[in-house]
Amino acid sequence: MHPLQAPDITQATAVAAVDLVKVYGTGDTAVRALDGVTVGFARAQFTAIMGPSGSGKSTLMHCLAGLDTATSGRALLGGTDLTAQSDRVLTKVRRERIGFVFQSFNLLPQLTAEQNILLPLELAGRSAERGLLQHLTESLGLTGRLAHRPGELSGGQQQRVAVARALVSRPEVVFADEPTGNLDSRSGAEVLTFLSNSVRELGQTVVMVTHDPGAAAYADRVVMLADGRIAGELHDPDHASIAAALQELGARR
Ligand SMILES: Nc1ncnc2c1ncn2[C@@H]1O[C@H](COP(=O)(O)OP(=O)(O)OP(=O)(O)O)[C@@H](O)[C@H]1O
Numbered sequence: 001m002h003p004l005q006a007p008d009i010t011q012a013t014a015v016a017a018v019d020l021v022k023v024y025g026t027g028d029t030a031v032r033a034l035d036g037v038t039v040g041f042a043r044a045q046f047t048a049i050m051g052p053s054g055s056g057k058s059t060l061m062h063c064l065a066g067l068d069t070a071t072s073g074r075a076l077l078g079g080t081d082l083t084a085q086s087d088r089v090l091t092k093v094r095r096e097r098i099g100f101v102f103q104s105f106n107l108l109p110q111l112t113a114e115q116n117i118l119l120p121l122e123l124a125g126r127s128a129e130r131g132l133l134q135h136l137t138e139s140l141g142l143t144g145r146l147a148h149r150p151g152e153l154s155g156g157q158q159q160r161v162a163v164a165r166a167l168v169s170r171p172e173v174v175f176a177d178e179p180t181g182n183l184d185s186r187s188g189a190e191v192l193t194f195l196s197n198s199v200r201e202l203g204q205t206v207v208m209v210t211h212d213p214g215a216a217a218y219a220d221r222v223v224m225l226a227d228g229r230i231a232g233e234l235h236d237p238d239h240a241s242i243a244a245a246l247q248e249l250g251a252r253r
Pocket residue numbers: 024025031032033051052053054055056057058059060
């Protein structure tokens with residue numbers, strides 16, 4: 001790779017893609033979902049990944065989170081190149097170093113809210129920092145709900161449980177995939193406010209895929225993808241600047 005293409009990977013970079021390529025399928029039906037993506041995500045920053053449908057947002061997130069394997073290039077989490085790891089190591093990395101928030105909450109229905117929050121730590125053989133657990137459950141408004149099962153909680157409450165679960169292990173990065181996609185606007189705003197507070201107050205690194213300019217406006221930075229390539233970025237974005245950038249992206253295609 002040409003050195004000028006290397007992202008500025010320093011101690012301040014939590015996650016990076018370097019010339020990342022992902023091709024699905026072979027021959028005539030092959031799809032180049034990522035076409036040489038190089039981008040870094042800074043520690044203690046909230047970044048949104050945006051772009052048209054099919055631009056490669058989920059693929060990029062999945063490769064950076066060790067949920068999918070890249071065709072070539074590097075997916076770096078701290079000093080670890082995930083593309084060079086076995087499935088066994090990737091499972092451990094996902095469990096111990098990454099927090100996930102998905103559109104569909106992904107809570108285990110037979111466990112209480114508290115058990116769901118603590119499950120990743122338990123699987124990693126670690127115990128919770130009680131102070132952090134209390135801070136998360138109080139600020140997410142879950143204190144009175146900890147003994148409830150997901151089926152007894154609203155969508156917004158379930159997603160707040162998922163956010164607590166993602167944050168309680170102080171992961172190197174939280175990946176959020178359309179975290180407000182199934183929520184009404186008020187519950188969505190609560191989740192986004194909390195994610196952005198976790199960056200400020202806990203120094204958490206958050207990377208979120210979203211279609212919604214309103215959601216992306218909570219981020220410190222927006223990275224735009226188009227056709228599997230980085231198509232631009234915005235710093236300290238607001239709704240209007242994001243909408244304008246998306247429109248420009250649409251017009252360029
Ligand atoms: N498992 C797969 N097999 C084949 N092609 C795939 C697979 N997953 C994704 N693709 C293709 O790769 C490209 C990028 O998909 P990806 O889901 O990353 O885009 P996206 O930007 O997240 O889209 P959306 O906003 O619609 O969720 C698309 O053309 C998609 O059809």
